[in-house]
Amino acid sequence: MSEEKKEEKGLREEARDLFKLFFEKSKDIQKATSQTIKELTDKTFKGMQPSKEKVKEITEGILEGIQDVRKDVGGRFESVVRTLQELTGKATASVREVITGVLEGVEEVSEKEKREECLRYIKERRSITFFDPNREVPDEVLIEILNTAALAPSGYNIQPWEVIVVKSKDKKRKLKDICYGQQKAEDASANIVVIANLNAAEEHVDRVLDSWVELGYIQRKDRNTLREQILSGWKSPEKRKRKAIRDSAFFAMSVMIIARYFGLETHPMEGFDEAKLKKFLGIGKDKLVPLIIAIGYKHPEKELLPRAYRFKFEEFGKII
Ligand SMILES: Cc1cc2nc3c(=O)[nH]c(=O)nc-3n(C[C@H](O)[C@H](O)[C@H](O)COP(=O)(O)O)c2cc1C
Structure with missing residues (x-):
């Protein structure tokens, strides 16, 4: 040199x-x-x-x-x-x-x-089992995460999701019992109860169509025909359930990814007594709870095990 x-x-x-x-x-x-x-x-x-x-x-x-x-x-x-x-x-x-x-x-x-x-x-998202019970996520951050996640796609933009955020100490304790004792429900800063609204099409369709007319997606004269078309897709109980749960799952996944942007960790949970949960939170019979997302900061002293086996494309897919 x-x-x-x-x-x-x-x-x-x-x-x-x-x-x-x-x-x-x-x-x-x-x-x-x-x-x-x-x-x-x-x-x-x-x-x-x-x-x-x-x-x-x-x-x-x-x-x-x-x-x-x-x-x-x-x-x-x-x-x-x-x-x-x-x-x-x-x-x-x-x-x-x-x-x-x-x-x-x-x-x-x-x-x-x-x-x-x-x-x-x-790639870095994991289901965090140990949350730091002493760190709180401000409401404004939670709301920003949820508003951003609400940009998730949904069939005909019906957006059938709702949430209840369980954040107070005593309510989290009760939620832990409903989640069969899963400690993360109590330790996480908050739990986002993701709700799939089975009546979302009827409740949201007009607001969605108004927006489409305003923005020029459709002409006013076609509004009613499209309205009928959208609602017919939600006719049977089975279709309602599928659509509401599918779109709410996109929303839920978005929550978990966006949480990472804010340096937060999450844990999706299906282990809970849905009947007890609905009673506890006053959720009506026309709504389902596909999952709860615990959200907060990872416990600084706890280590996560490595990510478990993931099937590879060769095992779960093909290109034809
Ligand atoms: C809808 C759903 C429900 C889940 N429910 C629970 C649960 O109740 N308790 C739990 O410990 N883990 C639960 N998990 C976490 C999974 O076990 C975890 O995602 C999986 O083992 C993969 O680990 P990873 O998320 O860290 O990659 C759930 C995951 C999903 C997607």
């Missing part, structure tokens, strides 16, 4: 380590970035404008540092980009050059991660 290369490598590492050192003290990406640039400019270049190659090295070093510390800033890049953008506004030309480079790097990594994120939420 030539002397020049060695020196360049050293500068990148120096920038990274300095950044991490400053970040350790302030926990502030903006501050740590500007301190790193200042320190390197003052010490290494003694106030002189660094060459393009040196700027690139500093840029890469800071970017590496950001990637290393980002779990400390909530693991998300949006805030990093925002703080760097704020810093650019105040910076001198050479500093701006470094920041622009860091921003480009952050955006590149962020794009890649966004693509991988969705898969990660699916």
Whole structure:
């Protein structure tokens, strides 16, 4: 390796380590970035404008540092980009050059991660048996999860799901008994009782059709014909049950994936006495409870066993 290369490598590492050192003290990406640039400019270049190659090295070093510390800033890049953008506004030309480079790097990594994120939420979801009984999920987070999950698809957009969130300590204790003593129902921050409404078509069809007319999906003159068509799909008790449960299951799966985005864990449960549960929560006979989702934070001291066997495509599918 030539002397020049060695020196360049050293500068990148120096920038990274300095950044991490400053970040350790302030926990502030903006501050740590500007301190790193200042320190390197003052010490290494003694106030002189660094060459393009040196700027690139500093840029890469800071970017590496950001990637290393980002779990400390909530693991998300949006805030990093925002703080760097704020810093650019105040910076001198050479500093701006470094920041622009860091921003480009952050955006590149962020794009890649966004693509991988969705898969990660699916791959990392597990049914968590041990919840931390001392950590609460704020109502606003639960509501955001549920509103986002409500973007799940449903036949004719009927959205036959409802939920009751059991969160108070005494109600969770009672729910645990109804779940045949499953401790997670009591330890989780909340339990989302997913309800499939067997009368959803009749109750929701008009609101759905109004929206379709407003948005131009259909013409007003076709509204009644479509209404009949939708309701006929819900005629028999068997069809009602299938549709309501199927769509509610899409909703439930969405809840479990979206929960991961918020750093939360879930556990779906079918082990409960449905008759007792319906009585406890005042759920009518025209509604079913396909499952309950316990939601909260994993207990910090408990480890989960590895994921059990999953059938492979060759075993469960074929392409024809
Ligand atoms: C609809 C449904 C109901 C379930 N009910 C229970 C339950 O009552 N108690 C329980 O311990 N696990 C329950 N599970 C969790 C499964 O055992 C678990 O998903 C499966 O073993 C795979 O593990 P994983 O989710 O960690 O990949 C349920 C899962 C589903 C999808």
